[in-house]
Amino acid sequence: MHLSEFDYNLPPERIAQTPLEPRDASRLLVLHRDTGEIEHRTFRDLAEYLAPGDVLLLNQTRVIPARLPAHKVPTGGAAEILLLRPLDDRRWLAIVGGKHLQTGTQLAVGQDDGEHLIATVVEQRDENQRVIEFDAPVEPYLDALGEMPLPPYITTPLADPNRYQTVFARQDGSAAAPTAGLHFTPEMLVDLKRRGIEFAYCTLHIGLDTFAPVREDDITQHKIHRERAVLLPEDAQIINQAKLRGNRVVAIGTTSVRTLETAAIRSAAYGTPYNDPDSVQATLASLADTTCPWRPVIAIDEATDLYIIPGYRFRAVDVMLTNFHLPRSTLLMLVSAFAGRDQILHAYEEAIQRDYRFYSLGDACLLI
Incomplete structure (x- = not known):
C-alpha cells in the first residue's frame, strides 16, 4: 500500500489546543465496523456500548517532564534535550536540538549557579537522536528542571x-501521553466498575518514535522503533478469562493495542522456534494462521516493534477506543487495519464536517 492512501486534509482550527473540562465532556464518534454506521455521542456515554464482564485495558504509563532546556558548555549556545528512553542509570536516548552537537559536546541543564546537570553527547544516532550521559542520575532532577513534552502541533501552553496525564497513570517513563485515556474521570471509572466492567492494566512507555513520520512511499518498508511493553501475569489472566467466557477486550488507545497484540503473538508462538526472539515482526512472520484459543495472551516485558498496517489479523483486541490521528501516520494505519481504511477516512471526514477536535487533546473515536 502507498503512503498517499492514508492522507486527508485537516483544517488547522480542528487541532485541539486545550483540553475540555471536565475530561468526559469530549465528544465520541462511534463507528460500527460491520455496517459502517456512525453515531455521534459524548464520552460519558461510553458505558452504553459495554456489557458486564467486558475488560478495559488501560495503559498506566506516566509522562515525565522529559523536555530539558539546556545550553552548550562553555559557549552558552542554546540547546534542548528531549528524553526518549533510559539506557542505564545515567545514559539516555534523546532528541537533542541545537547547532553542532557532535560527540563529546557538553550541555548544561539548569543554571550554573544553582541546581544543574551536565550531559555529554556520547553517540550520534539517526537524524537528531543522540545518546547522552548525565553526570548524575537525572530522575531526581526532572520535576525541577524539566518541562512537559507537548506535541509540536499544540502551541498553547497547558x-x-x-491534564496531560491520565487519572490512572502510575509508571513513570513516557515522553507522550496515552491520549485515549485522558477522557476518563475517577467518577467514570467507579461507575463502570459498578456496572460490572472489569479493568486490566499494561505499561507501554511512549517515545516520540511512535509519531515518527513515515517517509517511504511503500508503507511496508517503514521501520518502527521499539518501545518497552509490559503485561503482568494477573492482567493477562483477567483478559484470558474474559475471552473464555465470551466477553470483549476493549483496548484503550493504540499503545494498549500494540501491547495486547504483542502478548497475543507471543502466546501463539509459545514453544515454537523462530529466527529472531527479540523481534515481534520476525515472530509474526514465522506464524501462519496459528491461534491459541485457550490462552489468547501471555505476560510480557519486552521492547515491542509491532507495526500494524492493513492486512494484519488482530488476535486479542475486540473493541478499540482511540483519538483522531495525524495523516500519513503509523497510528492512522493501525486504526485502518482494525476498521478498514475507507471507513476510517469516511469517519474522519464526517468528524471534520461536524467540528470534532483532533489529535492529543481532542475528541475520541470508538471502533466496535
Missing part, C-alpha cells in the same frame, strides 16, 4: 500539566 495551564495544568496534570
Whole structure:
C-alpha cells in the first residue's frame, strides 16, 4: 500500500489546543465496523456500548517532564534535550536540538549557579537522536528542571500539566501521553466498575518514535522503533478469562493495542522456534494462521516493534477506543487495519464536517 492512501486534509482550527473540562465532556464518534454506521455521542456515554464482564485495558504509563532546556558548555549556545528512553542509570536516548552537537559536546541543564546537570553527547544516532550521559542520575532532577513534552502541533501552553496525564497513570517513563485515556474521570471509572466492567492494566512507555513520520512511499518498508511493553501475569489472566467466557477486550488507545497484540503473538508462538526472539515482526512472520484459543495472551516485558498496517489479523483486541490521528501516520494505519481504511477516512471526514477536535487533546473515536 502507498503512503498517499492514508492522507486527508485537516483544517488547522480542528487541532485541539486545550483540553475540555471536565475530561468526559469530549465528544465520541462511534463507528460500527460491520455496517459502517456512525453515531455521534459524548464520552460519558461510553458505558452504553459495554456489557458486564467486558475488560478495559488501560495503559498506566506516566509522562515525565522529559523536555530539558539546556545550553552548550562553555559557549552558552542554546540547546534542548528531549528524553526518549533510559539506557542505564545515567545514559539516555534523546532528541537533542541545537547547532553542532557532535560527540563529546557538553550541555548544561539548569543554571550554573544553582541546581544543574551536565550531559555529554556520547553517540550520534539517526537524524537528531543522540545518546547522552548525565553526570548524575537525572530522575531526581526532572520535576525541577524539566518541562512537559507537548506535541509540536499544540502551541498553547497547558495551564495544568496534570491534564496531560491520565487519572490512572502510575509508571513513570513516557515522553507522550496515552491520549485515549485522558477522557476518563475517577467518577467514570467507579461507575463502570459498578456496572460490572472489569479493568486490566499494561505499561507501554511512549517515545516520540511512535509519531515518527513515515517517509517511504511503500508503507511496508517503514521501520518502527521499539518501545518497552509490559503485561503482568494477573492482567493477562483477567483478559484470558474474559475471552473464555465470551466477553470483549476493549483496548484503550493504540499503545494498549500494540501491547495486547504483542502478548497475543507471543502466546501463539509459545514453544515454537523462530529466527529472531527479540523481534515481534520476525515472530509474526514465522506464524501462519496459528491461534491459541485457550490462552489468547501471555505476560510480557519486552521492547515491542509491532507495526500494524492493513492486512494484519488482530488476535486479542475486540473493541478499540482511540483519538483522531495525524495523516500519513503509523497510528492512522493501525486504526485502518482494525476498521478498514475507507471507513476510517469516511469517519474522519464526517468528524471534520461536524467540528470534532483532533489529535492529543481532542475528541475520541470508538471502533466496535
